[in-house]
Amino acid sequence: MSMFCYQCQETSRNQGCTIRGVCGKSPELCHLMDLSIYTMKGLAFVSAKLLEHNVYHREDAITIMQGLFRTITNTNWNEEQFKLSISNLIKLRDKRKAELEAISKDRNLKYPEAVLFHISVEEYESFGAQVGVLSSENEDIRSLRETIIYGLKGISAYGDHSAVLGYYDDDLNQFIYKALAATLDDTLSAEQLTKLVINTGEYAVKVMELLDHANTETYGVPEPTKVNLGVGNRPGILVSGHDLKDLAELLEQSEGAGIDIYTHSEMLPANYYPAFKKFSHLYGNYGSSWWYQLDEFEKFNGPILMTTNCLVPLRKENTYLDRLYTTGMTAYPGATHIPDRESDKAKDFSTIIAQAKKCPPPIELENGTIVGGFNHRTILSMADQIIDAVKSGKIKRFVVMAGCDGRMPGRQYYTEVAKKLPPDAVILTAGCAKYRYIKLNLGEIDGIPRVLDAGQCNDSYSLAVIALKLKEAFGLEDINQLPIAFDIAWYEQKAVAVLLALLSLGFKNIRLGPTLPAFLSPNVAKVIIDTFGLQPITNPQDDVKAIIG
Secondary structure, three states: OOEOOOOOOOOOOEEEOEEEEEEEOOOHHHHHHHHHHHHHEEEEEHHHHHHOOOOOOOOHHHHHHHHHHOOOOOOOOOOHHHHHHHHHHHHHHHHHHHHHHHHOOOOOOOOOOHHHHHOOOOHHHHOOOOOOOHHOOOHHHHHHHHHHHHHHHHHHHHHHHHOOOOOOHHHHHHHHHHHHOOOOOOOOOOHHHHHHHHHHHHHHHHHHHHHHHHHHHHOOOOOEEEEOOOOOOEEEEEOOOOOOHHHHOOOHHHHOOOEEEEEEEEHHHHHHHHHOOOOOOOOEEOOOHHHHHHHHHHHHOOOOEEEOOOOOOOOOOOOHHHHEEEEEEEEEEOEEEEEEOOOOOOOOOOOHHHHHHHOOOOOOOOOOOEOOOOOHHHHHOOOOHHHHHHHHOOEEEEEEEOOOOOHHHHHHHHHHHHHOOOOOEEEEEEOOOHOOOOOOOEEEEEOOOOOOOOOHHHHHHHHHHHHHHHHHOOOOOOOHHEEEEEEEEOOOHHHHHHHHHHHHHOOOOOOOOOOOOEEEEEHHHHHHHHOOOOOOOOOHHHHHHHHOO
């Protein structure tokens, strides 16, 4: 076994990647990620102990959030960045340990090895191989610990996006310390860790609410918008990922430069925000889901800016590495990395803009438009119209089909479900899962589109708020009495945070696919299934029958 990783849906045989990641991750990179997480656990331990003395450093939380974000599937492929990050984490951990010892009266405090180890850079990979997932020997304890860590990775991604916009929640930050430190505690029982899993879901709700507030306060409330799918005759820059501030600064710096800006995959929802609509050179959306990028980026002709995941390793035949740019937690060997902001200055996008001017326009992949922008505030402004449609029987079912897309052929299931749903069913969606059906012509119900796209994966929060408000409007005691069903797709760790959030809010009988997570041991899976009714998808025909009831 060269490595072990089972954090994403595509993990080998739905058991674990042991030779090389299906995503393309090498054993060396896997070991560096494992060591990075282990080192963050050590920092979290001393930061949590400092809290007991009323000492809190926000810097520690931001460092841990960024570190966890960097390990999310398809985010960072640069081994040198991980080595530098690990070295910096060790320095910060030791600084906090010294601070703790200076104020603590507990001379018998026992530190876990994650707080104490010191090794050379040359030993990082070999030591990382010893402290990875399988270092927790008990299968159920390992499963619960990893579920918490993967939920924290999703929380950290959303928390980092919020922090970039100047929005923080120190209670959330302190939870990240405590929860991550708890995965080192061998005294915690499976029952105690299960409670922490649900607690992680509660904080996932909290961070998605924070990011929703940060995005809408900064860029306005998303509006129902027709987004152009074609191309113009000018050179362009293609922006992918989730970071709205990166796009905003690029738009400002490229205005009047004679180029167009296109969104890709998870950046599509930026087109819905009022603040971005004032830029006439935000041309529209190019391409589809993240896993098509190897072909789509080739045909775009201009530079590509990856602000977050998902970044797929290039094939030998790909020729766009010299026009691939990364920024934030994302990195790729050979790509140009745009450094973080200094002080309150914007990032410098002059290099990518200059290159774009010399490139031919993109090759058109498709034309027409798609519609999105149904934030919970927008949909709730239509509440009377929706309630009337439900009461009259014109809308009989809401189906939440949010989450991630991926490469597995079995994901065609979600397209078939959308096609087979009756015309009185409305699909609520968020995340890149929508690319499986958003371009289908599914029509409307009394002017209400049958596919309501709330935005990025973090905007799954909007879908939960909509359900909670409809429960209130209909005077129901239980959220599960609503005419609503969940048929969720997952791929990476932000989707884990979203799933835990839904479970913590009390939603039951969620269908999840294409597979249940490999990191759920049989015993842990049984507890979740028995408690929440979580179930795997089967086939489109049978599942649609069950969904419609």
